[in-house]
Amino acid sequence: MDMTQASESGIGTLPDACGCGGASGGSNCAPSGEGEREQVLSDHEKYVFSSIRPYYEEPIVADEGQGVYLRDINGREYLDFFAGILTTSVGHSHPEVVERVREQVGRLGHTSTLYLTEQHGTAAKKLAGIAPGGLTKTFFTNSGSEAIETAIMAARHYTGRDEVVALRYGYSGRGAMGAALTAQASWRPLTTGVTGVVHAMGPYPYRSPFGELPEEELAERFAADLEEVILTTTSGRPAALLAETIQGVAGCILPPRGYFQRAAEIIRRYGGVLIIDEVQSGFGRTGNHWFGIEHWGVEPDIMVMAKGIASGYPVGATIARAEIADAWRGKTISTFGGNAISMAAMNATLDVMIREDVPARSAVRGAQLRAGLDRLAERYHWIGNVRGLGLMQGMELVEDRASKEPSPRRATALLEACREEGLLVGLGGLRGQVMRFGPSMLVTREEVDEALARLGRACEVVEAKG
Ligand SMILES: Cc1ncc(COP(=O)(O)O)c(C=O)c1O
Incomplete structure (x- = not known):
């Protein structure tokens, strides 16, 4: 079939899985798997950090995915409208992605960045081809968190400054930098030791402290807070503003029309760069554009991507204007960043996205x-x-x-x-x-x-x- x-x-x-329509009850065939499910739950409880909390009172043990469908180990099928947190962008196990990953696995798995591979260069070129305007040079990592950290470091190298403004309600990943930039208590349970991060008001119209105002006026009020934060909680010389175009973890918060134009103008007026996080909103998800920020007609200086970029394979990417990318002083490496298998997945995913x-x-x-x-x-x-x-x-x-x-x-x-x-x-x-x-x-x-x-x-x- x-x-x-x-x-x-x-x-x-x-x-x-075994093609018998469930009649045989064999180990590959739905419906079975209750024993396996219990084993997975017990292994998880004993051997996995308990901070990893799966959804549902009775957690789903996923077994197979195809397109927009996911099947659990008991053979129950679900329509998957969360896609591994907006990540399986062209569906679970898209046949072209699977085939090209399989081919790459058999050819060459890993080299690190000490040697160049065709997959790595091609992926960077493809990304530059769809990214807004002057964004041309990419650093690949394994996750969004690392991509964010790379963006902050790039901004610091380029500007020679340290302070970063992020937005309240935002989520920027795990690790010290990601948690410090994140502005939701439950995702930053410990102090991180990262200095120089401050948070401006998150542009959240539904819960606006300014009451009901026309969108443009609301945008103006939220942007005014950004300037106030720069003037009152930094040296007045910020390296960057970091913002998601739509705050995903925060609950899909869409800023009012005009906010990003004003925010870009303000951060640049104070000598900082604009870092836009497209980890959730990138690659066509917001409709009609490849990236969410394009809806606002604003060009970032640095852009961060992950999740849907390779439809489920681990890729993080930080793309920047060439002068910013080339301002990095000292050495840097990511052993798995740009890995040939991940890059093959990304190249295949982008080809499918462009074609479709x-x-x-x-x-x-x-x-x-x-x-x-x-x-x-x-x-x-x-x-x-x-x-x-x-x-x-x-x-x-x-x-x-x-x-x-x-x-x-x-x-x-x-x-x-x-x-x-x-x-x-x-x-x-x-x-x-x-x-x-x-x-x-x-x-x-x-x-x-x-x-x-x-x-x-x-x-x-x-x-x-x-
Ligand atoms: C907007 C945003 N940025 C960064 C990250 C961190 O990505 P990762 O979990 O791949 O480290 C996430 C993860 O959910 C995210 O939603």
């Missing part, structure tokens, strides 16, 4: 998804706000619309109810009160309809609970 084959309903399903025109697809499927979410918000008083661009959408849950009190209890209930319906979605927000949606950008119209139907039934369950 063709793994990508659509069923009669137009919705694709995963084939049985994912920015256009995300715009169309995103509009369909958004219309469905808006319809649910009309029906349920506890959906306070729907926001996002393209296939990066969030739905903030509240106790009631008047108080806007965040409702993490409803969000958790909806997450579980969705799972019961066979739909995987994400959680976000400072208090875990935002539902997040970010499926593969190759998702079909039928799959979006099906996800909305499942989400609708899950909402009924939450409504009944009160």
Whole structure:
């Protein structure tokens, strides 16, 4: 059976692992796997850091993925609308990506950056081909956290300054630098020892301390705080402003129109560079553009990417203007950064994205998804706000619309109810009160309809609970 084959309903399903339709009950065949599942849970509990907290009261043990579908070890199939946190950008195990990775694994696995490989150079060139304007030179790493750290270091080398302004609610990864830049207490439980990081107001219109204002005016107020922070909490000589175009972990927070233009102008006026984090919003996800920041007509000096860049393989990338990239003093190396296998995955992913025109697809499927979410918000008083661009959408849950009190209890209930319906979605927000949606950008119209139907039934369950 063709793994990508659509069923009669137009919705694709995963084939049985052993092809028997579940009749044999063999170890590769659904439904079985309860013993294996128990073993995985027990191994996890005994041997894995308990700070890694999986979703769900009964965690899913994932076993197979294809396109927008994920199957657990018990043979239950799910529509995956979170895509490994917006990462399997062209779907699980896209056949072209799998094939090209397989080919590279058999040819050459690892060299470090002491020797050049064709995959590495090609990947950097492809990235420069789609990145905004003057961004041409890339440093590859293994994760978003490292890519962020590389961007901050590059800004410091270039400007000869240390201080960095980040935005409240933002998430920038783990490790000391990532945690110091992050502005959500639960993701930075210890003091990090990193100095020189300050946080300006996060441009969060739904919870604006300025009340309800026209978007441009709101943008002006938030940007004014950035200038105030530079003038009151730094030496007045910042190296950089770091910002996500849409704050993902924070719950898909979309800044008001005009914010980024003003923020770019302010940081540059004070001699700093603009670092834009496209880890979640990059590669067509926001629709019509390759990168989220392009919606605002602003060109960053440095841009950071990871997650969807290689549809699930570990790649982080920091791209900068050449003069910034070349200002790095001293040596630097990442043993696995630019690894030939990861680069093969990235090159294949980018080829698929370009061929399939994912920015256009995300715009169309995103509009369909958004219309469905808006319809649910009309029906349920506890959906306070729907926001996002393209296939990066969030739905903030509240106790009631008047108080806007965040409702993490409803969000958790909806997450579980969705799972019961066979739909995987994400959680976000400072208090875990935002539902997040970010499926593969190759998702079909039928799959979006099906996800909305499942989400609708899950909402009924939450409504009944009160
Ligand atoms: C916006 C953003 N930046 C950076 C990171 C860190 O990436 P990683 O987890 O690959 O280190 C993340 C991870 O979620 C992120 O969402």
